[in-house]
Amino acid sequence: MSTGLSLADHITLEMRTDIIGGRLLPGMALIESDLVTAYNASRNTIREALHRLGQEGLTRYVRNKGVVVRRLGVDEVRDLFQVRRTLELQAIATSKPLREYQSDRMLEAIEATELAREREDWRAVGTHSLCFHQHIVGLMRSPLFDEFFTNIVAQMRLVFSAAPDEEHFQAPWLERDRQIHDLLAEGEKVAAQEAMSLYLDDSEQLLLDMLSHPSRH
The missing domain is CATH 1.20.120.530 (GntR ligand-binding domain-like)
Structure with missing residues (x-):
């Protein structure tokens, strides 16, 4: 790991890379329990990463679905x-x-x-x-x-x-x-x-x- 980056930073980067690589697609639900396994991180770390991705305009919260990868108009x-x-x-x-x-x-x-x-x-x-x-x-x-x-x-x-x-x-x-x-x-x-x-x-x-x-x- 490079210095100065928290675990949440790393998971955010990984998830952003997966969006750029086309592995996380628009409208895809980001379920915390699945992400914990996929990225080998705690729920708190995943939650923080999702919050950051939301700030970056890459995810959004949809009622009754939770956090999803954003669709752009x-x-x-x-x-x-x-x-x-x-x-x-x-x-x-x-x-x-x-x-x-x-x-x-x-x-x-x-x-x-x-x-x-x-x-x-x-x-x-x-x-x-x-x-x-x-x-x-x-x-x-x-x-x-x-x-x-x-x-x-x-x-x-x-x-x-x-x-x-x-x-x-x-x-x-x-x-x-x-x-x-x-x-x-x-x-x-x-x-x-x-x-x-x-x-x-x-x-x-x-x-x-x-x-x-x-x-x-």
Whole structure:
């Protein structure tokens, strides 16, 4: 265990990671006794972790059901993309020439996305693509922004999980992630920003359309 983190911190991180990994899905009931076993922690620790996840917007209390993994609606999606534009476009705008280790991290995420697509694991495709965007925000080298964006990624994962056909949603983005990386690697910051801006516009529109007209997808 890393120092400075309580057990509740660790369980919160684990549960958030399970949301990002698509293992805890929107609408899923989080039953304390099951979580005690799954995460090998006391009820008090689980309760504290659930409280924190609620503060992060990842769980909510539903009457007669207890705590459930949150479903996000149109307004939340618009807000998430407002945050993503602010952080990801700013990260590119203020970035210095891409260092080898930064490029390597992005390429690893892209390669993991590609492998997941080959085995048609669409949930993993979405998770690895979000990891690529975490590395974009990481260009700012701000631990506070990194931590904040991890929560945004977890909420995005919940939106993806609501897609009736995740393959239809996830298929187009891999090449566009690669294009953004390549433009950054070539020092084409303005073009990378434009590509990212278009990417976020298109992604938001597709998700909003999906949430507004689920039967079409």
